Amino acid sequence: MKKIFLTSSLALLFLTSCLLFAPKAESTPEPIPPTAPPPTQSPSDRSIYKDGLVPEYQGILNELPYASIYDIKFNISDDMYHITGSETVIYTNAEDVELKEVKFRLFPNILGGDMHVDEVFVNEEVIIPNYTLNDSLLTVPLKNPIQPGESVTLKMNFKITVPQSVELNYGVQAYYDNVLALAHAYPMIPAYDDEGWNAEIPPQSGDVTYADMSFFIITVEAPKDVVLVGSGREISHKDTGSRQTVRYEAGPVRDFYLAASSDYEVVSKEVNGITIRFYYLNNSQEGAESALDVAARSMEVYGKRYVPYPYSELDFVSTPTLALGIEYPGMIAITNWIVQPDNSYLEATIAHEVGHQWFYNLVGNDQLDDxxxxxxxxxxxxxxxxxxxxxxxxxxxxxxxxxxxxxxxxxxxxxxxxxxxxxxxxxxxxxxxxxxxxxxxxxxxxxxxxxxxxxxxxxxxxxxxxxxxxxxxxxxxxxxxxxxxxxxxxxxxxx
Ligand SMILES: [Zn+2]
Missing domain, CATH: 1.10.390.10 (Neutral Protease Domain 2)
Structure with a gap:
């Protein structure tokens, strides 16, 4: 993330004074198994991710044996800020100790919105989880601890209310000015390291996640008139009446990000076989084109100096965020007002956020501690x-x-x-x-x-x-x- 003083202290002011939660959804009396379709990915078959990586990186699909495999469905209502969803995740114990529980971050609960999960199915058996860290950490106790190298399948349904304001969280999760920005909006497994399950309430000035590389298949159902932009690669698109269903694959990545707006228009560019796109708002096509130009040049610089960019796509979206820009794997959010060819923040912000594709995503770190x-x-x-x-x-x-x-x-x-x-x-x-x-x-x-x-x-x-x-x-x-x-x-x- 990159901020300037004015916006970050403003955001902080609002964050400390008006953090409020929407009422919790009623809990369901009878356990209802998640409505997610059965996992479409076999843990051993990662061929669906191949085209999302440039050829020299496709070998990584034979590695990372412990990476989590997420299958998530988001159903975005016509009002664009009520979302229901389901998640099936295969989690593998990559540690050298047995794990008696698996944890999930529910970030909407500390980003000014609301997220609710009723119960979690562990290998088809219902478990009532418990909540801590202001409901942002959900713990699933396991009857049978998972041994090193063993996997467990967890399923759950969730409901999200997205804040209609950008002042609560810089606008990382917000439906505002006809743009839906949906960061970290699914139950996310945090990194497990020498501190154990590494989770805390993130301080308001920094980034909030610390997660390992994972594989994602994401299905998004939304009103047909919005342009949906997600991390990774779109693998299918179907329109039904006034709704659309779009599927994405993304992996290996540390997170999945989605943006949506009926106002988005797009420009794109090819660089060394990588497609870069900029989804812009309000006729800022010229600014979007200069942003793509900087993106292409900075990708060349970092590719030469460090290692090449790994994915076959990189998408930029304009959002009303109060930060200048925010990085996600294979995606970057840029605040709308700087997307002008002569804006003095544009070049540095684009070059900075592109740099995060190397330092945050490709090379991960504890963003809160280091x-x-x-x-x-x-x-x-x-x-x-x-x-x-x-x-x-x-x-x-x-x-x-x-x-x-x-x-x-x-x-x-x-x-x-x-x-x-x-x-x-x-x-x-x-x-x-x-x-x-x-x-x-x-x-x-x-x-x-x-x-x-x-x-x-x-x-x-x-x-x-x-x-x-x-x-x-x-x-x-x-x-x-x-x-x-x-x-x-x-x-x-x-x-
Ligand atoms: Zn940054």
Whole structure:
């Protein structure tokens, strides 16, 4: 995500003062098995995902044996903000301990909306789950714990009420100005790591998810007149009366995002066999075209410097979000008002959000505990884009943007490596988006450019599809420079 001060503090003001929930749906007296169609994917057959990946990445389909397999149906009502759905997920225990429960995040309950799940079917047996973290964490106790390598099938129905305001959550989940933005709007299994099930109430200034690579088949039923845009690749489309049914495949990805509006128009472009599209609003075709141009050039820069972009598509959507842009796997939301060819935020926002396809999606991280691994590194990637495109003047101008952020908090030497919750809103911008980006310049100076370039390429390659940690980053850098970087990391990163 990329924010500017004005919008983020505004959003914060509203977030703290008017977070409210719609009333809960009545619970169903008799367990009704989810109405989801039986899973259409066999866990061992991933051929449906092949065309969503560029050829050099298709081999990943033979790997990731533990990735969760989601089959989700969203039914979007004619009013566009009431949604019912069902989910079947095959979860495999990738840990070396038995798991006595499986957890799901219900993000609408902490993003200003409402999400309700009645009961969960575990291998066809009904289980009443319990709720914690302001109803944003649903825990399913298992009668038979799942052993390492074993799988369990969980099914549930859900109901969502989407807020009709962008002030509650930057508009990541909102139906506003005739645009439906639907982020993290399904029961999502959080990452399990050395902390166990890794879930907390996300601080309001950062991104909210931390999840592993998964495979998704998504069926969306919605009014026929809206243009639907989802992560991954559309695999079928059928119109019935006033409604339409669209299916998507997406995987391996860390999340599924959907946007919808009857106002969307689209421009597209091909880059090295990848289709990039921009769904824009209000006649902003020219802005959308310049955005696609920046997207294409930044994908080339990152592809050359790190590793190629993995998917066969990348979709941009204009939304009324209060952030400048928000990243999702294979999709990017850009706030509508900057989609103008002469807008001074457009190029940096596009280059930044495209950078997240490498640092957040391809290389995952705990976005709440280690936000610098995605945000600071993406700021640095953006600096590399401006440098490679415009030489020294490009480097100077983007460097100044990061300097300005750090200057705004008096260049305080607050560590870059703190969790989001440890920063105030302005510190988060000044340190994670400012000082953190500058750290990577200091690191390059310390290591030497050739070692540094080799390190960053290797770091991305080794951690692709997995989850990186600060320790992995430091170890890789030290390997490439054959030097001790502890003093530098202690000066900049670690408390
Ligand atoms: Zn960002």
């Amino acid at each position: 936000p610098w691994l995605d945000e600071s590194l993406t700021q640095f990637a953006t600096l590399q884009y401006f440098t490679d495109e415009y030489g020294q003047s490009g480097n100077d101008s983007y460097r100044l943007d990061m300097e300005d952020r750090w200057n705004s908090i008096g260049r305080e030497e607050i560590p870059v490596g703190l969790p989001v919750r440890a920063y105030t809103d302005v510190e988060y911008s000044g340190i994670v988006y400012g000082r953190g980006g500058l750290f990577f310049e200091a690191l390059r100076e310390e290591m030497g450019s050739d070692n540094f370039d080799a390190f960053l390429k290797e770091y991305v390659k080794i951690n692709s599809w997995g989850v990186a940690t600060p320790e992995k980053l430091q170890v890789q850098a030290e390997k490439n420079c054959a030097c001790d970087l502890t003093p530098l990391f202690e000066k900049w990163i670690f408390p």
